[in-house]
Amino acid sequence: MLRTGLLRDDLWIKSVPSLYSNEKASKWLERIKYPGNWSADKINQFPADLENLCLLIRLQIVAFAFENTAMHYTSHHSMDISPPTLYQRLVIEGKGSYCFGMNTFFLQMIRALGYRAYSGSGRINTAGSDSSPRFLAFVHQVLFVQPISGSSITYFVDASGGGSCLTRPILFKHGAKVLGATPSEWHTLIKSARMDSSLAPAPDSTQSAGVEWHLIVTHESEDHTSSSRIMYSFIEDEFFTMDYECSNIGIYSGVWHSKESLFGDNVVCAKCFWLTDEEMENELGKTGPSKETSSLQERDVYSEGYIPRWDGSFMTRYLGRFGLYKNELKKHVGTRSETVETFRTELERIGVLRRYFGIDIPESDITHISGRASALASDGPG
Template sequence: MQKDGQLRDGLWIKKVPSLYDKNQVSNWLFRIKYPGNWSADKVDNFEATLDNLCLLVRLQIVAFTFENTAMHYTSHHSMDISHSGLYQRLVVEGKGSYCFGMNTLFLQMIRALGYRAFSGAARINTASPDAPPNFLAFVHKILFVQPFRDSNTTYFVDASGGGSCLTRPILLKPGAKVLGATPSEWHTLVKTSRPESSLAYSPDSNETARLEWRLVVSHTPRNGPTSTKIIYSFPEDEFFNADYDASNIGIYTGVWARKESFWQENIVCSRCFWLTDEEMAGETNDQLESSQGDVYSEGAIPRWDGSLMSRYLGRLGLQKNELKRHVGTHSETVKTFHTELERMAILREFFGIDISQTDLENIRGRAPALELP
């Protein structure tokens, strides 16, 4: 029987050296605006705690955009998820990536800060909310972290920042629940089985083994019913660079297009931002006071103290020819665009992604292309 908060068989995660050096880690901490002075000679003094892991997740999804612009605006039409390429694109240039890139960078950075962690993979659900799931192949990268020095208590982490993303670690426990961007959004872990699975607990058992985790998001509007959606499913298996490289190539070359053409047909950009004090007051629904329980497993709301740990988040996102701003259950159109020059200006102003006019030629003839000069 698997214990709550542990990997199967009570497995421990080994401490693995990072592929980034102290200077690179220092520069990453500066880029994501981690509080304090973290020069290379001070990186070893970082306290690898659960709360600090949470803050790192939140800072990363605000600092970097979940995006696929390189797939369409470069001459090679690919997404570089190599460690050197990701460091250059995100930390040096301040641009973004999607899950393979964002979680690859995050994994190596937290390993350098003393965390024991490994990466896994998930099957994204493309079905609508409240509908039966429709899972893709393993096209999403996820992380498992054991933040306590002498404990194998394990937390699930996703620092990619796309869509209704996780905004904090969540204990690997069936029914564990954490606050999302605002109190209108919650994430829950469910342990279940796949109906088509061939695995059982004994030769004569008719019960399919419960080996699959699912991350479920729920949204509750002020006036209306709650909607729920399985974001993705995942096992506890460790995946490696060759696995992500294969899936990454499948996405940017369009091999997956028969199953899912989303990436080929869209410029994807999503980025979290901190709510102002005024927006915080509008989103609390009288919940400024903290609720009882653990914020990493029991659905407690952190006490509002003005810190980034308790401040709610909003999301900016491109949807077709609109830039939308989402705060809680409210969405508004910030700008509309109909040409590549207009989109280029929005990418620069709101997402920190600078596309040159020369690079605009690379999207000509591709599915998401707009009017070009």
């Protein structure tokens, strides 16, 4: 029987020790509100399976913000993605990071729980929906996990939480499709090829070799039209600490500024939140019954595009997103987006960061953003 969801050559991921201790993993589970009492002495008994991997991702992107405030409100204007700093920033301080930090942190934490996983890298697409992609260099981090004991079946994971982020694992196969934040959003994996690639599947072939993957997000609107875009491309190769450190320096130092100035010119912050029961009822009213299943186990929600039946759990509760950009905070739920707050000064912005994202920036640190392209007025009425 032909199996799907495999790395090339059916490679296995080895068990690799985590850089975080059992004690730190226990504190992380407590911070993200994983159910139960998982003290350090119980971590080795954690059920490191697919269902828990899904729950951990969802709890992580609700607990921590995708953000780059350290680039703007510190004297060093950098983003430290070392494991000790990430633990302090996320678990102790309740702040966040961006993809390099969030996925580095998540990788080490799930390794501490017994998962077999490694990290890869991707090229972000800066083009809009339904248009030809414009890929950056390798400035995104992704994860590959084999969560089934005794199996090389692989799932693709991105626990960074930014933008239209993945909200669950997706089986690593061409055409795999998973539900996003709500049924108005879907993510699909496609194995593809760059048209400008020098690689071909055969000596006389005019086709490019399909050696890279695309993560595609599709959004449905209120009028039932849809739009799709490639979020990023990636390859299966394993990337390591030095790879991410070099790319990270390029981002926060401005080396990539001529190609992509999103982080350098802006304070960016996004965070998922659980929909209320009332919001759930509104979204469920838009969902056709044909895709719903009575349980997560009846259909493969990690590859076949099924919607798990709402049972009140975090596994089936839909998500919304808060997004802060420039001088505006927006709330996104399903097909609806609304402006929650606008702000004109740095004092007002750090107030929004504190109230909606749990990021506490002392007023004295406003001086560090002064003169930068991202700066708002430093004082005065809102």
